[in-house]
Amino acid sequence: MNLQNTLSNHVKQAVKSTFDAHLETVEFQATRREFAGDITIVVFPMLRVVKGNPVKIGEAIGSYLQENVAQVKAFNVVKGFLNIEIEDNYYIDFFNSIKDDSKFGFVNTNSDDAVMVEYSSPNTNKPLHLGHVRNVLLGYSVAEIIKASGKKVYKTQIINDRGIHICKSMLAWQRFGNNETPESTGLKGDKLVGNYYVKFDQEYKSQIETLKAEGKTEEEAKKEAPILIEAQEMLQKWEAGDEKVVALWEKMNQWVYKGFDATYENIGVNFDKLYYESQTYLLGKEFVAEGLKTGVFFKKEDGSVWCDLTSDGLDEKIVLRSDGTAVYMTQDIGTAIQRVKDFPDINGMVYTVGNEQDYHFQVLFLILKKLGFDWAKNLFHLSYGMVDLPSGKMKSREGTVVDADDLIFDMAETAQTISEELGKLDGYNQEEKKSLYKTIGLGALKYYILKVDPKKRILFDPKESIDFQGNTGPFIQYTYARIQSILRKTKQVDFETSNAIDINYKLHDKERALIKQLQLFPEVIQNAAENHSPALIANYTYELVKDFNSFYQNVSILGADNKADKNFRIQLSQSVANTIKNAFNLLGITVPERM
Numbered sequence: 001m002n003l004q005n006t007l008s009n010h011v012k013q014a015v016k017s018t019f020d021a022h023l024e025t026v027e028f029q030a031t032r033r034e035f036a037g038d039i040t041i042v043v044f045p046m047l048r049v050v051k052g053n054p055v056k057i058g059e060a061i062g063s064y065l066q067e068n069v070a071q072v073k074a075f076n077v078v079k080g081f082l083n084i085e086i087e088d089n090y091y092i093d094f095f096n097s098i099k100d101d102s103k104f105g106f107v108n109t110n111s112d113d114a115v116m117v118e119y120s121s122p123n124t125n126k127p128l129h130l131g132h133v134r135n136v137l138l139g140y141s142v143a144e145i146i147k148a149s150g151k152k153v154y155k156t157q158i159i160n161d162r163g164i165h166i167c168k169s170m171l172a173w174q175r176f177g178n179n180e181t182p183e184s185t186g187l188k189g190d191k192l193v194g195n196y197y198v199k200f201d202q203e204y205k206s207q208i209e210t211l212k213a214e215g216k217t218e219e220e221a222k223k224e225a226p227i228l229i230e231a232q233e234m235l236q237k238w239e240a241g242d243e244k245v246v247a248l249w250e251k252m253n254q255w256v257y258k259g260f261d262a263t264y265e266n267i268g269v270n271f272d273k274l275y276y277e278s279q280t281y282l283l284g285k286e287f288v289a290e291g292l293k294t295g296v297f298f299k300k301e302d303g304s305v306w307c308d309l310t311s312d313g314l315d316e317k318i319v320l321r322s323d324g325t326a327v328y329m330t331q332d333i334g335t336a337i338q339r340v341k342d343f344p345d346i347n348g349m350v351y352t353v354g355n356e357q358d359y360h361f362q363v364l365f366l367i368l369k370k371l372g373f374d375w376a377k378n379l380f381h382l383s384y385g386m387v388d389l390p391s392g393k394m395k396s397r398e399g400t401v402v403d404a405d406d407l408i409f410d411m412a413e414t415a416q417t418i419s420e421e422l423g424k425l426d427g428y429n430q431e432e433k434k435s436l437y438k439t440i441g442l443g444a445l446k447y448y449i450l451k452v453d454p455k456k457r458i459l460f461d462p463k464e465s466i467d468f469q470g471n472t473g474p475f476i477q478y479t480y481a482r483i484q485s486i487l488r489k490t491k492q493v494d495f496e497t498s499n500a501i502d503i504n505y506k507l508h509d510k511e512r513a514l515i516k517q518l519q520l521f522p523e524v525i526q527n528a529a530e531n532h533s534p535a536l537i538a539n540y541t542y543e544l545v546k547d548f549n550s551f552y553q554n555v556s557i558l559g560a561d562n563k564a565d566k567n568f569r570i571q572l573s574q575s576v577a578n579t580i581k582n583a584f585n586l587l588g589i590t591v592p593e594r595m
Contacts, residue, residue, distance in 0.1 A: 004028055012026065018060050031083050035081075095501060114348075118353075119139020125169040142350060167232075173196040190258075191405075207221075284319075328360070414462050419440065451539060483574075514548060557569040558570075
């Protein structure tokens with residue numbers, strides 16, 4: 001039983017025996033730094049069942065706890081807050097139980113409880129950009145956190161490989177490409193195809209201006225531009241299975257997939273299963289037919305099929321057009337059902353998609369519930385805000401996006417510039433430096449994005465993210481490397497870290513603060529999984545690192561006065577390093593051994 005549960009039970013007993021009252025719950029909070037104590041019991045909520053002065057009530061409960069709970073050393077009451085000081089042996093006992101556990105805080109996987117996490121889901125007409133980066137980092141991290149919380153996780157994406165936007169790139173390449181390839185140009189395939197998506201938009205706008213000069217209205221010009229009509233005809237041919245169009249589509253998509261794979265590897269994420277829109281866009285039609293029979297859907301006079309959600313506070317949603325063709329909602333209904341068929345142990349799904357799709361997922365989840373799928377209650381839309389740059393909004397078709405590969409390269413260059421200015425990498429060869437610059441740059445990018453609550457919009461400033469001070473990835477990476485430097489030096493001195501720490505060891509305040517922070521890690525993982533929030537992991541790690549640096553500045557480790565202090569502080573440093581590494585792994589961030 002953990003400390004909070006132990007104290008909670010005894011507080012209830014104290015209220016019963018002292019005030020003859022029944023207390024349902026006990027509210028705890030961290031003790032404020034200006035007061036003595038390790039954990040604080042909030043008295044004010046008790047006034048509902050115990051009448052009297054909150055200070056006197058707190059003192060009575062404190063006295064009871066000091067007499068009856070071995071871990072309680074002392075207490076003090078400040079207004080309605082009962083601050084409890086805990087005996088050192090409680091913390092020593094805890095530390096001995098976790099000091100050799102390299103996966104402290106992680107729960108073994110329960111194979112019967114699986115979750116599928118969808119992220120990335122790009123279009124095959126352009127390379128991944130900064131917006132995709134937030135999506136990918138969020139989805140991957142949430143998947144890792146859910147796994148660490150004890151659930152089996154499948155990582156997936158649905159690749160949007162069909163539609164008019166794909167045909168725009170295809171048509172532009174066909175018209176202006178002169179048969180160039182990734183090999184002939186030296187460009188990644190996704191970049192090459194993306195260039196033709198931009199080229200299409202340029203040509204389309206030019207044709208619109210020409211038509212307007214001939215007397216067409218802007219609306220007429222947009223509809224009648226020859227290149228758009230040709231792209232629409234190409235889409236119709238693709239849907240009809242035209243061999244030449246399908247062959248071109250397959251060739252250009254393969255270029256893009258190869259480019260995507262390189263970017264995913266570069267950024268450090270992966271997937272267990274890929275779905276393709278070209279294979280799933282017809283999914284769901286049979287479930288619409290079934291839903292018509294059961295009254296989940298209804299048909300309008302023009303033959304289109306809808307779901308009436310007005311009684312649920314929403315509107316009517318189309319699920320099948322009058323010509324019988326599927327819409328996105330139809331596809332998403334079918335894909336969700338197919339995923340559970342493919343992985344029968346799935347009991348929930350997380351969709352990592354921007355907040356502009358909030359309503360879509362609200363409707364999707366509700367329809368799946370109405371269709372009778374029990375797992376639909378465990379569906380979650382990991383909705384996130386957009387990423388802006390100081391230079392303004394990004395637009396793919398105009399070629400003003402920040403390419404993901406370029407961003408990663410630029411981050412490494414920025415890390416190099418700052419590292420050279422600080423003179424931190426003396427003694428490294430060029431290859432080691434190059435690897436470390438990328439580690440620092442990627443760590444800065446990932447941490448900057450993941451430390452923010454997913455729902456909030458981000459203004460991303462690369463230079464601000466690469467700072468060796470403050471709440472940044474490089475600051476935490478540097479602290480980890482500092483601990484590794486200490487541990488390397490221990491090989492040259494006499495110390496023993498395999499034995500348990502003496503239960504009577506007297507803790508320094510800074511040692512106690514570190515152990516208390518370590519204690520929180522398992523709960524932080526569970527909270528982060530439940531709330532789908534890597535920000536909780538990121539900001540926990542920052543607090544742990546701040547506590548370690550305070551410990552490092554105030555307590556001598558290798559120069560300790562006696563062997564017991566030295567051995568304990570080395571072990572404590574090792575446990576902090578393990579926790580930093582594990583926490584950063586959950587964020588997809590690498591920690592360097594030297595910096």
